[in-house]
Amino acid sequence: MSMRPAGDGELPGETVRVARAAFPKGSLAIRLRDEVGVLFTDEQFADLFPSRGRHAWSPGRLALVLVLQFVEGLTDRQAAEAVRARIDFKYALGLELDDPGFDFSVLSEFRDRLAGTDGGRRVMDGVLAAARERGLLKSSGRARTDSTHVLSAARELNWLEMVAETLRAALNVVARDAPDWLADVAEPDWFQHYATRIDDTRFPASRAKRAEVAERIGRDGVRLLAAVFDPRSPDGLRDLDKVEVLRQMWVQHFHLVEGEVRRRDPKDRPPGATRLVTPYDTDARGSVKREIMWDGYKVHFTETCEPDAPNLITNVTTTVATVQDRSMAETIHSQLAARDCLPAEHWVDAGYPTAPALVSARRDHGIALHGPIQADNSAQTSAEGGFAQDAFTIDWNKQQAACPGGHTSTTWSERLSQRGQPVLRVVFSASDCRPCTMRQACINTPNAIRPRELRLRRQDEHHALHTARAEQQTAAWKERYRIRAGVEGTMSQAVLRCGLRRSRYRGLAKTSLQHQLTGAAINLARIDAHLIDTPRARTRISHFAALRPADQKTASGAKCPAPN
Template sequence: MVLLQFAEGLTDRQAAEAVRARIDWKFALGLELTDPGFDFSVLSEFRDRLVGADGGRSVLDGILAAAQKKGLLSKGGKARTDSTHVLSAARELNWLELVGESLRAALNAAARVEPDWLGAHALPDWFTHYATRIEDSRFPRAQAKRVEVGRRIGADGMRLLEMIWTDGTPLALRALPEVEFLRQVWVQHFHLVEGEVERRGPKDRPPGAKRLVTPYDPEARGSVKRDTFWDGFKVHLTETCEPETVHLITNVATTVATVPDDRMATVVHAGLAERDLLPGEHWVDTGYANGGALVAAHRDHRVALHGPLKSVTVPHARGEAAFGQDAFTIDWDNQHVTCPNGIISTQWHQRRSEDGLPTIRVRFSPADCRTCPQLRQCVNSPKAQRREINLRPRDEYEALQQARKLQQTDEWKDRYKIRAGVEGTISQAVQACGLRRSRYRGLSKTSLQHQLTGAAVNLIRIDAWLTGKPHARTRTSPVAALRPAA
């Protein structure tokens, strides 16, 4: 019944009503026409059990196993993956709303657990400022006055935290999730300056991966992709894409919004390996493809990962530049690099990047580089006195070089067109099943929603395949149709 609910994008109330009143649902579920159905609240309890048992994954796997038995799905072949943003179920908050609602949520939680203690210690104006939702308040328009409101909220929250961590305060207050959330938000946004609570500067705040955005969905994070800003999560859909076959979603992975795509290729392959559904060719976009992913896919799973590699943005390091990295000769065995003018590097060090990935730092001697008449063409900084090169480990470097050459061919560019079809899958999941916005709060329940959405899309596609409904053609706008042929 839950699969039918997601296939039609229904709410719990609508789904329960469909079970009670719709003949097609009764037939599909094997119910008698007189079956009275059930209260819609049962669905919430059922989802809680599914979350605890990773039931969404089991439902998706059950659909895929049935498809395999019927010959609609096989391992190997081609697959494609892409991601899309997912909005949190909680409303997006600006900064004043975030700190105000965080404090209000903590006060409400404390009032439920220790009403006598809070009634004795709360300041009189707290009942004025935090008795109703902050969004119902009218913040002043002037920036200076808004800063004052922020200081007042910061001072009130600091006072509450100090009271809770004072000896003799009921320990149950410190264990409240709302109080812990308040403490973390205040650490991220406020500090003491000469005894006064002040807002932290932009450079003194934590990165987006750690920054909390709403007290009503603590696992949601704010992220940006090109011109899209959102608070919530991200979902990665993988589907088969063999021609003349039904295209089924074989893996669904949900993360917080700040996890970059280049970390997900190995996660997707691990999920497909557990199902024994690894493809021979895996087509992805630029976000997923990098040297580490290419090597790991082939080494661990014998999967050929295909995706456009990110271009080199530093002018002097581009391959076509006179002193680009490709112009240098690398001796991996003796651990040195020779520049186009025949100068040999003097330092070769194993390092870790900011992301913790292994790199090799190669440096030339300043004594050799300073006397070179082409130094300014070779280095990027006007003050640099020598050339430095960062290299990936040998297997990744060679994989990148080979992939870049392959991607310049017309044959590869023509084959890469197959990846575009996953955009239609995301569109179908968004429009038919409501994938874009999370129905529930928290990463685990959002992940359950996405697993059920993947299973529902598979049911829709299997039905269309068995009934002979062809794939929808890509729509062309009237203006685009008038474009002259190249």
């Protein structure tokens, strides 16, 4: 399938006449075409198509259809029908009234092309470029970022369902490619246990009997893998995706004990970052955040927050569920820099800021990263009258630390923290610590033989951390931090309007594409709201919460502007 440019982008006269008559007050699609113009051209997606073959439907128009689809929450069939039947869609796309549109399957094929090349960023960039050209995007002021969990498109399975469904999926693909061979290899009871969906199976309630079922499934999986990897098996079976998933799942959850297949102990399984949770979405991972447990992904939205311009999403980043927010600040800043959307101030919640992130944001991008810094939770800090790190005087030039008792450290060496971050290990002399009269306040276990030890960040990170902690105690900083709360309304808008909470597709690439299209759709909706002067809503406060005394109100409970 090759690409043929759609033309000069001029609106057909009859389409204009009928659209004006049918929509005298306009609509979102019509206003965007009038005020923003052509968002996407075919040349932007030329590399996705070969130079020869059957001509494809205009990719520039398809990109706009995908965004409008998310604006209105349409399925592929409904979006294709809207292109064929709705006048405002024809106006936005620049089509003749009698244009028959396309089959709904074209949207799925086009998404496959976009997902394979991270094309969702092109769609997002097209909306941002149009907004910047018309003065609607102000990226040098303030921005805010937050993340939320996204459920996998595959149904959540318990452990027994997961391994059984993995084996059933592998049997199905092998039966498709080598039916005669599998008919000879399969055990007679496999057809009873794995011929139908596992959720139609009623597993026993007894824990002992469920363990027997798990071991039977484990043995059956090992038998199938042994047969597939036998040199006499048909060529290509071991390369099937579902067979590889079966192999990985069995390595992660089963092992041989004295020749018998047994379930691995939970402590003997791989970490969550590599552990599969379903055979039907191998990129999805299981994660926990406070009381929320989910299988799937995590998405980070960054948006502008200026009072005289629409709050536009400038970056969307999707990761697997196990990636922590604390590791994402530098990634987000690099992506914002690539889009020329770096803010001067970046407001985030407590999950993002770390000492390295504070330093790199300022040094590499000129960004002041603001967010609650984790407090010093050492035993000395929590103890009443204890000597925390702030009580020590650090001489960075001499590479020494002085304690409140006047003694200096004897060891200064570089180490790695539990998270792999470089730290400085500063140790005092045992001969100074043992007789010290301040030992009880300095060392949380006074009877311990070891002397006092400090773990410090590098000098620039140490100063950045202490400066941020001091600044965040001021009333002025707490008042300014109220601006971050508005991004939670953006998450709500994405969930309610665009179905963000659950992925529409399987795999990280397509889920990321969905989130880029979600960001582009929210931007179009906000640009339209800005064009028709729709006022921003205020955060809803319950009648009882409104009675709270003024001295009890905090930054998190204060009112803040909601998204358009």
